[in-house]
Amino acid sequence: MLKDIAKRWNGQLGVEGISLDIPEGSFTALLGPSGCGKSTTLRLLAGLELADEGAILIDGKDVTTSAASDRNLSMVFQSYALFPHLSVAENVVFGLKVRRVPKQERQEKLHRALEITGLLGYENRKPGELSGGQRQRVALARAIVAGQRLCLMDEPLSNLDAKLRNSVRKDIKKLQRDLGITVIYVTHDQTEAMSMADIVVLMKDGHIQQVGTPNDLYSNPNNTFVAEFVGAPPMALIESSVLGGFGEDKTIGIRAENIQIVPKGEGRMSCIVNESEFLGAETLIGLDHEGSRGLCVLKPGLSMVAEGSEININFRDEHLHVFDAAGHRLVR
């Protein structure tokens, strides 16, 4: 649990006012653009940095000033952090050896961890003889043998190609469920966060913007930053003056799946097509309209529309999200 944590470097903000209650056994993603403070938050939790303000509790124990080694957690990094001259087996049991765990127990834990991560048979290989995905699985195996209930992961998939990312993503999720451990996972990739996490913590400029389930953030964004960060495509934003009836200086949000194409002369807006992008199951058609950004519609299958064409669109009030001038959601 984080209570009102702040961290600054020479007066420059890292994070501020970070309060989070992370349920045991959950998968929590710290999500946000580069520099938003997600790694700092994780490093504070790990004890790799010390907070200037606030308190950190793990399992009810105040660890705010405890050394990293006293916090009962394991970590998996983007860089794998494997010893290149040690074999897979040696890398995995390294921490157990340091802690003088008896050989028999080490062997049992090693076997189980390699089994879980699909690395049996690779014991004697060196990290240099493995693919990126396999290296990351060695790092996961090392975290598993540590036997901690809390595992912190900092962008563990960012060195992998798209296909591998997808499969290791599933491995990590399954591992977390099977072992029933608590995972706190840093990523700047909203798809990754939305598909893996039970709880998403979206950050910007060192502050939390919203904490909730992936569906909370998608369906009820707290502000326009959340609306535009979460979801592919992001929520479109329209100035209230374009639609009328919502008062002055409001911003209206709408998701692509709630916009319908209607015949010319009908609907609430007339837009110009700026691109058609074939996604496979559907085609995303980007639209321009003065006073709006991110407007698009989805058409099933391959359905390219010429750039510059005019398209009329309609949507229902119940699908609109109304934000004030500062971009905060108004209850509707």
Ligand SMILES: Nc1ncnc2c1ncn2[C@@H]1O[C@H](COP(=O)(O)OP(=O)(O)OP(=O)(O)O)[C@@H](O)[C@H]1O
């Ligand atoms: N050791 C440090 N010294 C000074 N400033 C730092 C240090 N570490 C982080 N910061 C600053 O704190 C802010 C948050 O950085 P942090 O690394 O937590 O962001 P992030 O969201 O993890 O970004 P990224 O995805 O790029 O790693 C940034 O403005 C960064 O420049």
